[in-house]
Amino acid sequence: MHRDKFLDVVRAGAILAVVGQHWAMPVLSYADGHLSTGNALATPGWWVVTWLSQVMPLVFFAGGAANLMSLRRAASSRDWLANRVRRLVLPVLPLMALWLVIPxxxxxxxxxxxxxxxxxxxxxxxxxxxxxxxxxxxxTPLMAAAHRRFGLAVPAVMAVAAIGVDIARFADFGLVGFANAVFVWLAVHQLGFFYAEGGLGALTPRKALALSGAGFGITALMVAFGPYPASMIGMPGAPVSNMSPPTVLLFFLAVGQIGLLLALKPKLLAFAANPAIGRALDWLGARFMSIYLWHMPALIVVAGITVYGLGYATPEPGTVLWLAMTPPWLAGIGIVLALLLKVFSRFEAMGRKTATAGTPQLVFAALLAAAGLLGLAAHGFTTASTPFSGPLPWVALTVAGYALSGRRIHAARITTRFLGHAVAMTESAKLTR
Known part of the structure; x- marks a missing residue:
């Protein structure tokens, strides 16, 4: 199967940027039973780094391109969806299993x-x-159909919708801002379709730079004259975050970043042609999800040993001591991550097994898993007074979603079993009266 080396480089660069930023930015210290946490990128002037280090737009862009390519190669949308759902959910199951007991x-x-x-x-x-x-x-299958019919109008309409959501959000209309978790990321994902079809990929370096300038220029204007913060990631104590929930600013940032990478495409392809680099890209590509899932637990292990156990405190960001301590800090976490990947990266490949679930069942499975994952992201793996007040219900939803994404379950069989259990429970209740 032909692989697009440009997308491989984008994905690899994105995951390395995510890991590097998450490992380098914590400012940690511990005293009297309290762990203090800060963000090095909150240092005055360092917000400019986030315009390149905030790479989630690139992840969705590369995902959009890869999804359209693989969807068109798949035997059916059902087969494609089953494969994608299982590959996304399975690697998270061992993480959840461990963190149910670790606290x-x-x-x-x-x-x-x-x-x-x-x-x-x-x-x-x-x-x-x-x-x-x-x-x-x-x-994605619905968005691919919309792309065929309406083309560029699809991401344009979603960007306009995202602007409307931002207006309502800044007018204090409750939780409406979270609608942009759909509009913004789907719009960026849709841009990947244009690369997959050759339109964006065929841009000359000059036109790609013009696109990049437009994207970054609009972003700068909206920061300078709008209500948007300059940092593209959330900062401790900041009244507004461009990331949680996402603002439309990230769509225009995506345009700037995508244009810049397309301008560098010939150089990136030459870089990827090196056999050693090619092997590294293949290794990273096969472990993308595992690296994403386990790089923060690796940070927790090293921080637990050094900050809690040994009393280490992060030096003031930007100082000579901080610059000197960052490389060994990153190296230590990298060693722990490598050990974790030795154990857990195998689950990423296991998710590619054939599934027989029908499309409605797959849709329900994906919704269940997404709800469970959102619940865990919002509430964390926390200790609880009862099983149902902690992470267990969210884990159960995710596990149920994965289970339903595999073998087809007939509705009649489910109904029969449900009715049988209901009758049994009713009879049992009568006997205890």
């Missing part, structure tokens, strides 16, 4: 509750991406 184990070891709660929140918070991406995958 209680840490508390049993005498670690104070507050740092344990922080660790549980950090381990789960990035699952939002899987939830949103699952919904994106679910709607």
């Amino acid at each position: 209680d184990v840490l508390l049993e070891w005498g670690i104070p509750k507050q740092p344990v709660e922080v660790a549980g929140a950090i381990a789960a918070q990035l699952l939002w991406f899987l939830a949103v991406y699952l919904l994106t995958v679910l709607i």
Whole structure:
């Protein structure tokens, strides 16, 4: 099967940027049972880094291109959807299994509750991406049909809708801003379709740079004259975040980033042609989801040993000491991640097994899993007084979604079993009266 090396480079660069940013930006210290957390990118002037390091738009762009390509190669939309859902959900199951017990184990070891709660929140918070991406995958066949019929009007309409959501959000209309988790990311995902069909990929470097200039230029104008913060990631204590929920600014940032990479496409392809680089890209591509899922637990392990166990505190960002300590900090977390991948990356390949579930069942499965993942991202792997007040219900939804994405279950059989259990419970209740 032919692979698009440009997309391989974009995906690899995106995951490395995500990992590098998440590992380098924490400012941590521990005292008197309390773990203090800060963000190095909150340093004055460092917001400019986020215009390139905020690469989630590139992940959705590359995903859109790859999804359309693979959808058109698939035997059917059902086969494609089954494969995608299982490959996305299976790798997260071992992570959830471990974090159902880790908080209680840490508390049993005498670690104070507050740092344990922080660790549980950090381990789960990035699952939002899987939830949103699952919904994106679910709607991809419909968006592909819309793309064939309406072309560029589709992302344009979604961008306009995202602007409307932002207007309502800044007017304090409750939770309406979270609608942009759909409009913004689907619009960027849709841009990937234009690359898959050759339109964007065929741009000359000059035209790609013009596209990049337009994207970054609109972003700059909206920051300068609008209500949008300059940082493309959420900052501690900031009244507004461009990321949670996403604002339309990220769509225009995506245009800028995509144009810049397309302008560099000839150089990136030459870079990927190196055999050693090609092998590295293949290795990263086969472990993309595992790296995403386990890079924060790796950070938690190293922070637990050094910050909690040894009393290390992050130096002031930007100082000589911070610059000196960052490389060994990154290297230590990288070693832990490599060990975790040795154990858990195998689940990423296992998700490619054949599934027989029908399309309605697959849709229901994806919705269940997405709901579970969103719940975990919002609430974290926290300790709870009862099983149903902690992460267990969200884990159950995700596991149920994965189970339903495999073998076809006949509705008649489900109904018969449900009625049988209902009758049994009713009879049991009568006997106990």
